[in-house]
Amino acid sequence: MWLLVWFALTWAQNPAADAQPRLDPSRNELRLSLSGAFLDEEEVRGYLESGLTTSLLVRIQFRDKEGRLKKGAARVDLRYEPWDAVYFADVWDLNGKRTQEKLTDRDALHLWWRSLQLAVFRDPAGVACRQTRVSLEVLPFSAKEQNHARQWISEVGSGKIAERAGGSGDIELVNVLVATSMKRKPLMRFAWRIPCEDGL
């Protein structure tokens, strides 16, 4: 009995639920903006300012109107450089390209994060959902996995993956973003359950 209680307590754990992500429809894409409140959490701040790279893996999961399970993902690698007191950010999302940013201070990081729209899901036939589960995992850096992700993303950009799959490379890209982050134990995890906005 106590084991069941334990299970229930641990499964219900959902830290920092004050932040709510927003979904924006655009060109049959789900674009995700996340509140930057978690960046101020003492533990997250400790990892971010360690001078070592920290990855933020954003995952989305929902069922469409026919009840089919859909998944999407994006990843942001952040590194604080103690000498210049700046943050370097690498964004890996469904656009199949890696965008790099240099953020001059913590306020700039917050501002950039709030304005960041991560393309997490795309369906040429249209996107329709009711309720979405969004998770954000704070992961330690892995050079080996980053190289793997970089290689895959360059292949997506050149169309090789799409040719092999006989269609869009989006699914493969989502898989690689998740798979290349999976071998690392998450340092922290946040999760939200949000309703989709009208028009999606």
Next chain:
Amino acid sequence: MLVCLILLMWSGMSVPESMGPKGPFAVSQVATADPTFAIETIVIEGEKQVPEVVILTESRLIAGQTYSEQQLRHAIQRINRLAYVMECRFRLKRGSKRGIYQLVITVEETRFWFVETTSTWSRSSEGGRTGNFDTGVVGARWFVGPADLLYVSSESFANWRAGEFDLGDQLTLGYSHFNLLDQNIFFDVQLGWQDGDRSMVVTQFGPAASENRDSWRLNLVAGVPVGENHWFKLVGRYALRSNRLWERDPLGEERLSAETDVRSGNLTFTWEYNTTDDSFVPRQGRLWRVGLLMGGSESNLESVAPGREIGLTDQDFYTADVRYEQHHPFWNRHNLSYQFTGEARRQDLRATTAAGDQPGPDTAFGRQRELQMNVFGDIVYAVDLWGNRKTRRYGDFRLELRQRLGYQHENNLFSSESGGVRLRESDHVSLTVIELKYRNAWAVARLRFEYVWRP
């Protein structure tokens, strides 16, 4: 075999992600995709009893060298695997010159005393192989020098298996040095004494026979780091055991039936590659271990009644084993790992029995050669039921489900003056284990249920 071991070591050392420190001291480029960091100084914070030398030795980082992020991550994992550290974190700060860094290592230690309990219920599809095994250990450790550790522990165990009841106590005194010859070589010497009583074939009138044993053992371990995540270990063990067998006569009185003195020793060479993040509840990384064991024992049995009889056995054994583990976190608190174990063993036993103290016309000689091979594959699903994600200050609580499939083969050749007999036996075995594991800063507890399936 030794050549194979060296070749494996060499091939393991060439794994690109585990290369040692790169070249001479150099100023890094701050904005490259795969940054490297020139470490000017290493500062350790949060340590109370564990000396800095121990942390530095295990990290294998040297001030004045340049390291990649991956190398620093592996150093964190090595420190985290130490039994004296609950958690370790790295932080880079500005050094004295631009582009050079100070590495701050923050550690949270475990307590100087520790408790460990393990309870196992074992059941089998063959009813006679059931058993319960319980052990409890209380111990303490003290760092008595810059790299010197002294530890003491007391262990009690109670094992019950199909009509046998085994109770005993064990005392262990040990000393470890972490930086022998200033070469990061680990050295450990351990002295143990055990006293145990075993009651056999317990009936409603009490045990039909009982055995009292005392044993002394001496273990020596030398661990030599041979790469970033590679170790070469040499372990030597020597033990002296004395057994006294008591039998109960029809009147219920116990009398000494036989006495045995056993001397045994073995030497183990092990190569290990380890990138797991934790030794107790691993979630990521892999482990390779290849070992070669050589050993021997001599025993001297003296039967007291009904007629005086002596038996001398002389035994040599060789074991080669390989182990592989791969751990994957696959979702939030859920973890999957695959394990493979293979072992081959050869044992040669020579026995002489004679009535009376000296060999005579009724002296018999016998030989046994045993070849044994075991291969096991395990798949383990684990879920971390509890544990602070931010810090492991409050411990870990894990449920593990293990399914093992294995194959065992045994080939025995018995020979004596009158002829020989060869016996071959092969067996598939399957094992299901459900285990709860708990750890905090001073205690480790395991509760395990296992079921052995044999066709």
